Amino acid sequence: MSASNLPKKELFELPEGVIYLDGNSLGCLPKGVVDRASETIEREWGGQLIRAWNSADWISLPRRVGDRIARLVGAAEGSIATGDTLSIKVYQAVAAALKMRPGRKVVLSDSGNFPTDLYMVRGLLQTLDGGHELRTPEPEQVADSIDESVAAVLLTQVDYRTGRTHDMAEITRRAHEAGAVMIWDLAHSAGALPVDLAGCGTEFAVGCTYKYLNGGPGAPAFIYVRPDIVSGVEPALAGWMGHDAPFAMELFYRPAMSTERLRVGTPPIVQLAILDEALNVWEGVRLEDIRKASIELSELFIAEVERRCPQLTLASPRDAGKRGSQVSFAFENGYAAMQALIDRGVIGDFRAPNIMRFGLTPLYLDNGDIMSAAEVIEEVISEELYRDPKYNVRSRVT
Template sequence: MSDFAATKAMFHLPEGVIYLDGNSLGPLPKAAGARMERAMRDEWGEMLITGWNKAGWMAQPAELGDRIARLIGAEPGHVMLGDTLSIKVYQALAAALEMRPERRVILSDSGNFPSDLYMAEGLIGALDRGYELRVVAPEEVADAINPDVAVTLLTEVDYRTGRMHDMAALTARAHDAGALTIWDLAHSAGAVPVDLAGVDADFAVGCTYKFLNGGPGAPAFIYVAPRYADHARPALSGWLGHAAPFDFEQVYRAGEGLARMRVGTPPVLAMAALDSALDIWDGVDMKALRTRAQTLSERFIASVEDSCPMLELASPRDPEARGSQVSFRFAQGYAAMQACIAQGVIGDFRAPDIMRFGITPLYIDAGDIDRAAAVIARVMQDRLWDDPAYQARSAVT
């Protein structure tokens, strides 16, 4: 049984703030500062370069990958940490395309995060072999999977609305058509139960700064199914993915298993912060988390809809069909969200009209939900958003 009162006490949450944006950036674990200080003072400071061996820095991408593996239903030894999510998308997509050389279609949907689509476009241009990025509506993905498709590139939970794809069904559909699958877990890892091994997924990628609370710029991860780990070709053949990086050979030889998916130098300080965040997850059951998130989400939707008829629910009505976020549509959504933030309720905005709220039971409880709903009601009913101060767009929305 997960103790969510205990996990809430493990986070630094500013006084007077209700934080409903953990789907974009998780809050600071209280232990992260001391863990990073230890990495800086005792490891970097005292060990200097010997920290790569003495402090185990070089092994951390695999070790932290195994800790994440438990949360996404992956086999031990098949999740590797490092680099950014866009880089991991590029790696997975390049490897998958090479495994289906006779096919030329990458299938995605219009609810996918744009960066995934950008990376696909860039890879298509670099390869210059007639590949096509085919983008359909989310509800049309299943019917669009045909023998032309080499790989599906899908985000399980829509970043705007929280709508969820059926990972098991779409993976099976792709395999029946001879296609491979890449699942982006940016809004799934730490939010909903994931069973990569159980659904027979081929590749998956994700970030650690959202629901996993690893901090701004925290490293991404990649999953490669065991059947491909020893021969998936890493398109980005970085030094640390070499079979023997300290032999300094002039020609690249891919490392064994998932080690080949390493690219650049591990971000040691960022990994220290993530390490402390994952300590919190050690006592969390994902099914209990999911149940709690659904309960809180239903409470939030009911309260907001009761007091704010001008807001239109953009997320699926069925709690089983959405991830751990609730989104509403409002024509002046950006200004309304800025007004909410000024009143101490932090969510975010996604163009053109989405007000987005993350429901994260690790540190959000029913009292927070009720107080947040009351603030939103005041902002909307009193038209606090109709203030020129809230109209000016900031660089990050």
Template structure:
């Protein structure tokens, strides 16, 4: 295979149909950012939007802003916009709370729909907060419910008629391995089980087709590929066929049929709004709206094509430039089987990543030994991949990672 050069990668950028989208983001000079799978880049429009909201809407309208500026409708408005990205109808998605709380809500609803079953099935690649929420819910219910965790490749074989809910993350946060959502959802349906999919590492990075796959419930976060900012509100999806039959256990006033009647008894709203709980965080929702603006006019099929191309390029360049430094590919080499990231195992992965960050290449680390490189096609360039691998080679060749400073663990890795 002919070796690639940096000039080849620059040529790829010149042919990139999504290249102009990079201008929608405020990327720092001198930084190669490959961590959008953990926190998306700041959209250029966010600062002005928040300043206007603070100075004009909040500052001048005060409490009347809830009606005058439509703050009260933001959870549904933003949910309808996310629906396009995840293959849902506009009245099946709402933005609210955190991913963890939304997992608790939809898992509770799913279990209630299968009262004769006690097993929640998940896999060892699922994000820990999802597993924790399932464990806590099972303990709270006190009716012999239990979480069963199997290896990712064993999920399909384990789906039988004793499973109440199958709860999975579509793209593994560590390796980037991708589950077959359609196949697993179909098998669960045939067994009478309900499905809950976490889209934290897929929404905004690739086309998602919840209704096409027959998914029952889903959750996702707003701060990764959706570029909503640190701790941005999450979203949840409930298939229309379940909206009238479900109820979640967190009875908050924004989920009440008439919140401003201030009744002492709870009556849930109809539709997706019954999954709301407390007062919407308007500033955070506005920032998420700017993140969703970056997808205006964007074809998610093109996003996926570029995502796969960036990942393939990373794998090829690491093989070409860094063949003898103990890096082990931890992601599927076949693009169809992975999300929008490539991970490498290295015995000193944390220190190597800190050395890369010191050189302006920002990825992240997941224990015990994985370096993650995420690709957000809206702003990552092909030449960024070349430059990142060149710096990786430098760090490994010169053993810069042996600097003791790079082994001191920070609170966030």
């Protein structure tokens, strides 16, 4: 496939009989992770105990992992802190942004943003009780909705349902023109397409690592701060690991003079070690090649599914340049159809109300996988296999 050396299936533990089109929800298991976890648990924790903070260098692991993520999203060394969850990182970024624009009362997002981002903002605004407002216009209206009342613009670059992308450079420019602080959520961007954080000039970015970065279930999140503004960022979540000298046990908080000030509590060492190992698959991989391969896969997928299944309506932008690394179709019986697909080894997911979502991860998918998946989708849709009552039992997670 293409001129690049993708895919790299040999670097992953891929289950037999499965075509996995849900790497945008939980990435596959990279080889080496099981051994690395065992080493961290048995040799480091078990054998070194508390000494491992130094002897196994646990203490610098959050920063080292942050630097590896930085290289994948166009950020400078030292500009990304890791830990906590994406929800927490959203809260930190918005809280800091509001402190940077004390006279402004509006947080602008869009109605397509992932719900937890909006929940976290509303929770913050209710906590502040300072007359702030969250506005959520349609995604297409966001750029024109930025005015001088806006303190912060919080957007997810790639829509979790449709895959529609925002233009990071252009919207950041518009935010800055209006004097607003920009915050990008890279949940569906990091590891999926080239991102140029430094180039676009955004003040903050946040992201998770269990999707395209394959960090495993509940892997730590990350937050980026533009280096020139770090010293003015007030941490709302002023935890000891963001202190300039955590082990001095000072009664008063002095934030670290780097992005590390956005760390909070004791880092999740085992999950960080797993993520660190998982990031090895990116050695020698260029995001430009990932993007090119992703577009090839998605164009093929769209063509095949549309040809075979006229019942499904493309819910993603047809223009590949405006689409992330996923393809979504709207279908009235989408929930049941997805269960029927999963039952046949084609794993995507469903997002309410009617979206069948397929993630395309060029690290471990090739054209053959796409053709096989399209065949199964055709079978499920054309033979109406989704009408089997067993596929209409709603499980707790889809």
